[in-house]
Amino acid sequence: MDARTKILETATRLFATQGYDSTSLSQVARDASVSKALIFWHFETKESLFQEVVSRTIEPYSLEIDLEGLSEPEQLRRLIDLYYEFVTQNLYSVRFFLSLFLRESARPDDLFARIIDLHELYRRQLAEVIERGQRGGTVSHDVDAATHAALITSALNGILVQGFVLPTPSPTPEAIVSRLKATLVDTIQVQ
Amino acid sequence: MDARTKILETATRLFATQGYDSTSLSQVARDASVSKALIFWHFETKESLFQEVVSRTIEPYSLEIDLEGLSEPEQLRRLIDLYYEFVTQNLYSVRFFLSLFLRESARPDDLFARIIDLHELYRRQLAEVIERGQRGGTVSHDVDAATHAALITSALNGILVQGFVLPTPSPTPEAIVSRLKATLVDTIQVQ
DNA sequence: GTCTATATACAGATAGAC
DNA sequence: GTCTATCTGTATATAGAC
Numbered sequence: 001m002d003a004r005t006k007i008l009e010t011a012t013r014l015f016a017t018q019g020y021d022s023t024s025l026s027q028v029a030r031d032a033s034v035s036k037a038l039i040f041w042h043f044e045t046k047e048s049l050f051q052e053v054v055s056r057t058i059e060p061y062s063l064e065i066d067l068e069g070l071s072e073p074e075q076l077r078r079l080i081d082l083y084y085e086f087v088t089q090n091l092y093s094v095r096f097f098l099s100l101f102l103r104e105s106a107r108p109d110d111l112f113a114r115i116i117d118l119h120e121l122y123r124r125q126l127a128e129v130i131e132r133g134q135r136g137g138t139v140s141h142d143v144d145a146a147t148h149a150a151l152i153t154s155a156l157n158g159i160l161v162q163g164f165v166l167p168t169p170s171p172t173p174e175a176i177v178s179r180l181k182a183t184l185v186d187t188i189q190v191q
Numbered sequence: 192m193d194a195r196t197k198i199l200e201t202a203t204r205l206f207a208t209q210g211y212d213s214t215s216l217s218q219v220a221r222d223a224s225v226s227k228a229l230i231f232w233h234f235e236t237k238e239s240l241f242q243e244v245v246s247r248t249i250e251p252y253s254l255e256i257d258l259e260g261l262s263e264p265e266q267l268r269r270l271i272d273l274y275y276e277f278v279t280q281n282l283y284s285v286r287f288f289l290s291l292f293l294r295e296s297a298r299p300d301d302l303f304a305r306i307i308d309l310h311e312l313y314r315r316q317l318a319e320v321i322e323r324g325q326r327g328g329t330v331s332h333d334v335d336a337a338t339h340a341a342l343i344t345s346a347l348n349g350i351l352v353q354g355f356v357l358p359t360p361s362p363t364p365e366a367i368v369s370r371l372k373a374t375l376v377d378t379i380q381v382q
Numbered sequence: 383g384t385c386t387a388t389a390t391a392c393a394g395a396t397a398g399a400c
Numbered sequence: 401g402t403c404t405a406t407c408t409g410t411a412t413a414t415a416g417a418c
Contacts, residue, residue: 018294021210021213024412025411034385036413037384037414037415038385040412045412046413098356099293102293102356103294143374150353150362151370151374153349157348157352158350158351161289161352166307166310176338183334183375226404227395228395228403231395233401237395
């Protein structure tokens with residue numbers, strides 16, 4: 001692996017676990033077994049290194065979802081499962097971005113916008129499925145689609161954060177997600 | 192106001208908005224209009240200043256809840272409202288603690304334990320109300336109390352985090368909370 | 383491209399006058 | 401209690417040899 005990549009991977013790991021301010025380039029250099037000067041040769045400043053790290057981290061984030069042939073309630077359950085899968089598969093970087101949102105001096109605003117976009121896209125997709133189900137008669141008309149969709153994403157995010165924060169959550173995240181589907185999907189289902 | 196208090200309040204504001212690492216004592220001194228040396232006279236080190244800040248911030252956190260004369264489903268709704276009220280009234284410090292949990296080098300573990308305790312206390316209280324309701328016949332037996340309680344706290348936390356992260360959440364937090372009560376309480380209510 | 387050596391700034395912390 | 405002046409370490413960043 002070339003030095004540039006080595007630096008990037010080391011920096012990614014350190015930024016993600018310690019944050020921007022608490023990670024020094026000396027530490028990155030040491031962990032990557034290169035000199036500090038080499039970091040500045042490959043990356044203009046500490047902040048541009050950080051920008052590159054964030055770009056590479058966010059890159060695989062996407063929303064490719066196949067819902068063909070499923071009823072609307074089934075689509076909702078699938079969307080919930082996919083969200084949870086995605087988060088558990090990207091636990092490190094999700095945590096990283098969440099803490100970036102809450103604080104941090106180096107805020108790459110354009111990339112934040114991308115994450116918010118993805119989130120809203122997901123929420124809108126939930127809402128659209130609910131509306132389609134209401135028109136098709138598989139979902140109850142008692143719920144406002146947008147609000148219910150927002151509740152689902154909130155609950156998902158909350159389960160996620162709880163997993164980050166609490167030492168060993170007594171009900172497992174999986175159990176809560178399954179309960180989420182039971183309460184937030186089954187109860188608005190018609191039949 | 193005496194200098195010590197001035198320092199504490201300035202440090203609280205800066206730590207909360209910028210974090211521990213990104214806040215220098217020079218900045219605290221400047222903003223509080225005192226010399227750096229005075230900070231060290233009042234507080235041994237930067238970290239003990241931080242500890243004191245955290246202690247003072249967490250101090251008003253408590254769980255004094257009056258649920259007399261309410262049916263179990265009403266108690267659940269009340270608990271949810273109280274949680275939401277508490278969080279909105281302590282928005283700054285809640286955000287502060289959340290970001291502490293996600294990162295930060297200075298981790299005062301004993302105080303973290305206190306927050307986790309409060310959280311588990313609240314969750315257990317929800318679970319107990321549900322169980323009592325099941326025994327008394329006001330709550331459906333279809334739900335597992337502990338899991339359902341965990342789902343409620345997750346959803347609440349998620350709504351909270353969403354409020355922190357998203358620019359202007361299209362459904363308001365209030366709307367989502369009311370939807371939460373409709374979906375997570377009404378549907379397990381008997382009658 | 384990669385290094386050693388160095389410049390410069392600012393961090394946390396101390397000494398000592400008042 | 402509060403200050404100015406200073407110490408010491410380490411941070412980001414640069415110069416210049418190879």
